[in-house]
Amino acid sequence: MADAVVDYCRIASLWVRASMAYPASFWMMAVGSFLMTGLDFVAIWVLLRNVDDLGGFSLTEIGFLYGATGLGIAFADLCVGRVERLGQMIRTGRLDTMMTKPVPLLVQVCADEFAPRRFARVLQSSLVFVWAATYVDWTLPRALVAVEMVVSGSVIFFSLFVGLACVQFWTADSTEVANAFTYGGNQVTQFPMSVFPQEIVKALTFVLPIAFVNWYPALFILGRDDPFGLPEWLQLASPVAAALFLGAAALAWRVGVRHYRSTGS
Amino acid sequence: MSLIEVSELRRTFTVRRRVDGARRKQRTEVEAVRDLTFAIDAGEMVGYIGPNGAGKSTTVKMLTGILVPTSGRISVAGVDPSRHRTALARRIGVVFGQRTSLWWDLPLHDSFDLLHKIYRTDPARHRTNLAEFVELLDLGDLLDTPVRQLSLGQRMRGDIVAALLHDPEILYLDEPTIGLDVVSKGRLREFLRALNRDRGTTLMLTTHDLQDIEALCDRVIVIDHGTQVYDGTLAGLHEQGGSRRTVVVDLVDEAPPIEVAGAVTRRVEGPRQWLSFPADASAAPIVAALATSYDVADLSIQEPDIEEVIRQLYSRPPSEPSGRPSG
Numbered sequence: 001m002a003d004a005v006v007d008y009c010r011i012a013s014l015w016v017r018a019s020m021a022y023p024a025s026f027w028m029m030a031v032g033s034f035l036m037t038g039l040d041f042v043a044i045w046v047l048l049r050n051v052d053d054l055g056g057f058s059l060t061e062i063g064f065l066y067g068a069t070g071l072g073i074a075f076a077d078l079c080v081g082r083v084e085r086l087g088q089m090i091r092t093g094r095l096d097t098m099m100t101k102p103v104p105l106l107v108q109v110c111a112d113e114f115a116p117r118r119f120a121r122v123l124q125s126s127l128v129f130v131w132a133a134t135y136v137d138w139t140l141p142r143a144l145v146a147v148e149m150v151v152s153g154s155v156i157f158f159s160l161f162v163g164l165a166c167v168q169f170w171t172a173d174s175t176e177v178a179n180a181f182t183y184g185g186n187q188v189t190q191f192p193m194s195v196f197p198q199e200i201v202k203a204l205t206f207v208l209p210i211a212f213v214n215w216y217p218a219l220f221i222l223g224r225d226d227p228f229g230l231p232e233w234l235q236l237a238s239p240v241a242a243a244l245f246l247g248a249a250a251l252a253w254r255v256g257v258r259h260y261r262s263t264g265s
Numbered sequence: 266m267s268l269i270e271v272s273e274l275r276r277t278f279t280v281r282r283r284v285d286g287a288r289r290k291q292r293t294e295v296e297a298v299r300d301l302t303f304a305i306d307a308g309e310m311v312g313y314i315g316p317n318g319a320g321k322s323t324t325v326k327m328l329t330g331i332l333v334p335t336s337g338r339i340s341v342a343g344v345d346p347s348r349h350r351t352a353l354a355r356r357i358g359v360v361f362g363q364r365t366s367l368w369w370d371l372p373l374h375d376s377f378d379l380l381h382k383i384y385r386t387d388p389a390r391h392r393t394n395l396a397e398f399v400e401l402l403d404l405g406d407l408l409d410t411p412v413r414q415l416s417l418g419q420r421m422r423g424d425i426v427a428a429l430l431h432d433p434e435i436l437y438l439d440e441p442t443i444g445l446d447v448v449s450k451g452r453l454r455e456f457l458r459a460l461n462r463d464r465g466t467t468l469m470l471t472t473h474d475l476q477d478i479e480a481l482c483d484r485v486i487v488i489d490h491g492t493q494v495y496d497g498t499l500a501g502l503h504e505q506g507g508s509r510r511t512v513v514v515d516l517v518d519e520a521p522p523i524e525v526a527g528a529v530t531r532r533v534e535g536p537r538q539w540l541s542f543p544a545d546a547s548a549a550p551i552v553a554a555l556a557t558s559y560d561v562a563d564l565s566i567q568e569p570d571i572e573e574v575i576r577q578l579y580s581r582p583p584s585e586p587s588g589r590p591s592g
Contacts, residue, residue: 007382007383010379010382010383011379011383014368014371014375014379017375018368018370018371018375092364093361093363093364094364096326096331096361096364097359097361097364097365097366099329099330099331099350100329100331100354100357100359100366101351101354101366101383102351102352102354102355102383102384103351103383104351105351258333258347259333260331260332260333261278261332262326262331262332
C-alpha cells in the first residue's frame, strides 16, 4: 500500500514536471478551471439574493453544503485523474503496456497524465467551504464530523469515478453515463435535500447513497433537525457509506481486469 | 521445471456479429488459442510465428498476465501470470512492436528514470545497464528528445532499453522489427543475439519476418488458427513445409526456360524467369551456374514467406506429429 502511494507520487510528479514545461498553458487551464467551477456558486448566490432561503436553508448553510461536496469531488478528481478515459487506454493498447509494469494497474491509470491544474478546483471549493464554516457554531464533535465528512465524500466520489469507469471494460465508451452519476451527483448535493421530494431523498440515502457526501453530516454540524424525520444515526453513517462504495468499486475493478479482453494485436 | 510451461492452454472470445441480414446480433465464441502445450527453458531463443490472427499476441498476453486464459495452465518463472501479474512484471520485459510503453510526452531520459524508480532497481546497476544499452543501441543523442518526436526505429530501440533496464530473465518481443529498415533490423538482431549470449536472457519473439528467426532463433513454434502446428528447428520447418526460395533472373535477351542443376524454372515472362530451389539448399552454386551458362543482366533471391511455408505445412498429409524430442 505504501509502495503504491510512493509510486503514485513518482508518476504524478513526472507529469507535474512535464506540464510545467508549458507554464502559460498551465496557468490558463488552472484559472479557467477555477472560474468554471466557481461560476455555479455564483449562480446559487444570485438565487439566494432574491429569496430568503432554499428548502429552509440559508445562503451560508448552502455554502457549507456546496463547499463540502465540492471538496469531495475535487479531491477525488485530483486522485483519479483520467480514469474516465479507461476505454481510450484500452483501445490504444496503453493499458496493455501498463499491465506489464510492477505497479498496481489502478495506481498507474489514476496517476497517468496527472494534472496540477486540478488543484484549482480544490482551491475554489476550499474558499467557499472556509467562508461558510465561519458561520458554524463549532464544537469538537462537530469538527470531527466535518473531517470525516470531507474524507468520506472524497472516498465516495473516488469510488464512483473508478467503479463507473469499470463499465468500459465491457463497453467501449460510457463516459457520458458515468458523468451523469459523478458530476450529476455533485450538482444534486450542492442543494439541501429538503428541496427534493421525499422519494428522491430516500433513493439518495438507501439506493445510491450520495446524500452521505454532505447532507447527513452537515445536518449534524449545522445542528439542524432532519426535515424528513429520518433516524439521527444516519448523520454519523457517512464512513459506512464510503466503505460500501469503496468495496463495490474495488470489486468492479477486480472483475473488470480479469474480464479484460485487450485489443486485436 | 522449465522457465515457461504452458499446457492445454485455451482462450476464447465472445464476439457479437450480425449473421446474414439478421436484425439481432448473435453471440459466437471464437477460439483464439486452443490446446497449446509447450515448454521453454532458460536461455532459449524461441521464434513464435504464424499468420495474422493466428493467436500469437493472445498467447504472449496470456504469458505476461494481461489476459486470463479460458482454460489450461501457464507457469512462468514458477508463478501463474494472471494471478501474480505485478510481481512477475519485475522478472520479465515486454516489447510490443506497435505500441510504446514509454511516456509519450516525456523525454526518453525521464521515462528511463521513472522505470528505475518503479522497478526499484539498484542505482548502480541501473546506471551500468543504462550506459551499456544506450551505447549499444546508439541512443545517446536522443535521451532528451520527447518520445513522440522519435522515429519508429528510434522509439523501438528506446522501448527495448525500457524493457531491459531491470535485468529481466525473459524478454518477450511482439513484432520487434515491423516497419524498420534493413540497417535497423540488422543492428537490432545483433543486439538481441548479444543479450542472449552475454546475459543469458531468454527470448521469445513473435514475428512475420522469417529472417528475424533465421538470425536469432534455434527453435521455432508455429501456430495457426490457434493451434500449434510445428515445434522444432527452422531447418526442420523448411524441410517439413517443403518451402522453396526463388531466384528471379533478368536475362539480357528473351530465352527458352533456363535449365540449371538444383533448380526448376517456374515461370517465364519475356527476359525475366523465376527459378525455385529448396530453401535449405545454398543459392551459390545455382547463381554460379547461371552466370557461366547465361547472359544475366540482374538477379535477386526471394525468401519463402511465412504464410507460404505454413500453407505448405498444412496442405501436406499429416505425418507423425511434429515436435522436438522431449526431455
